[in-house]
Amino acid sequence: MAERLTTEARKQALGGIPDWTEVSGRDAIGKTFVFKDFNEAFGFMTRAALVAEKMDHHPEWRNVYKTVEVVLSTHDAGGVTALDIELARAMNAIAKLTPG
Numbered sequence: 746m747a748e749r750l751t752t753e754a755r756k757q758a759l760g761g762i763p764d765w766t767e768v769s770g771r772d773a774i775g776k777t778f779v780f781k782d783f784n785e786a787f788g789f790m791t792r793a794a795l796v797a798e799k800m801d802h803h804p805e806w807r808n809v810y811k812t813v814e815v816v817l818s819t820h821d822a823g824g825v826t827a828l829d830i831e832l833a834r835a836m837n838a839i840a841k842l843t844p845g
């Protein structure tokens with residue numbers, strides 16, 4: 746099972762993933778993606794869902810029109826692990842492919 750990252754390791758990893766920040770009040774990372782419209786937002790979610798399912802690592806997320814709020818945490822480990830960092834990176838890459 747993936748191990749929770751230390752505060753230092755988490756900080757360092759976040760430094761390399763644009764716009765992901767620590768969620769206040771819990772051991773998790775988050776980012777709010779804003780797209781051009783609902784179609785782009787849902788397209789992003791569809792692509793990200795396929796990656797998440799392949800990783801067997803799933804986001805907490807909320808969509809309102811063109812905005813997708815994402816929170817990542819490894820529930821089995823009770824905090825942020827390398828899996829969350831990997832999924833955050835993948836989501837940034839997917840969002841880049843989405844015209845918006």
Ligand SMILES: C[C@H](O)[C@H](O)[C@H]1CNC2=NC(N)=NC(=O)C2=N1
Pocket residue numbers: 801802803804817818819820821822
């Ligand atoms: C049984 C299954 O592998 C686990 O429940 C997986 C599924 N997806 C998961 N997703 C996340 N974010 N954290 C987990 O601990 C987790 N565990």
